[in-house]
């Protein structure tokens with residue numbers, strides 16, 4: 001009896017250790033990528049928002065400066081913000097003193113309150129702030145369904161320093177940074193952060209790689225391509241996209257710029273030829289070979305053609 005109990009205790013301990021191990025193996029973590037000296041990307045999942053990934057299916061990043069850290073985008077909730085903070089603390093003990101929101105999608109700014117409580121100043125373009133207000137109800141509803149109780153303490157706190165200019169030069173902790181608006185893209189009003197000295201750009205949702213971009217009903221596709229081309233004119237050496245791995249210009253051109261061009265030129269030609277919506281979707285669904293390897297192609301490509309068609313038809 002005693003022997004059985006000892007074994008039973010041992011096996012329970014073993015099971016417990018296995019459980020801990022599996023949890024630590026499975027627990028979601030952002031991947032830290034050192035881009036240049038003092039500039040880091042935190043790479044999220046390329047799949048959908050889930051409970052396990054705290055809706056961090058996007059990238060954020062940070063810059064270590066003399067007296068603190070500048071964080072680019074704050075995640076989709078305080079729980080996600082905490083994960084971001086944990087990754088930063090593996091690199092530096094300095095506090096996050098500034099948070100820049102590049103966009104209005106949930107995972108760009110709904111972690112703001114977490115960093116504000118620690119004394120950070122929150123900075124965004126006024127066009128971004130306006131757009132955040134428009135989407136907040138839908139974004140909160142969706143987050144509650146996905147990350148459940150992790151959404152309970154979200155406080156939609158917007159920037160305390162709102163920038164009115166299209167192009168803005170900031171000096172934060174001795175570091176020169178630009179926060180610029182290239183034109184409406186995935187979400188209208190989004191901006192990008194440019195570090196001229198390092199030739200690094202944090203694009204927010206202007207750029208997607210590894211997974212296909214999504215044209216939403218509110219994503220003006222023609223304007224998105226123009227905004228993308230403006231960013232390209234910077235000739236950045238390192239691009240930290242909104243989604244996907246840190247890339248060079250060649251890769252983002254192929255997977256975002258060329259895809260937008262393909263949608264616009266394909267749909268424009270179909271409209272010239274008086275093709276119906278269904279015919280256009282079928283035609284372009286077949287000819288998208290170079291983009292088929294992108295994640296989410298099957299679920300997004302036809303929808304993207306459909307929405308591009310409706311937008312360009314309305315512009316005729």
Ligand SMILES: [Zn+2]
Pocket residue numbers: 058105107205242243
């Ligand atoms: Zn996004």
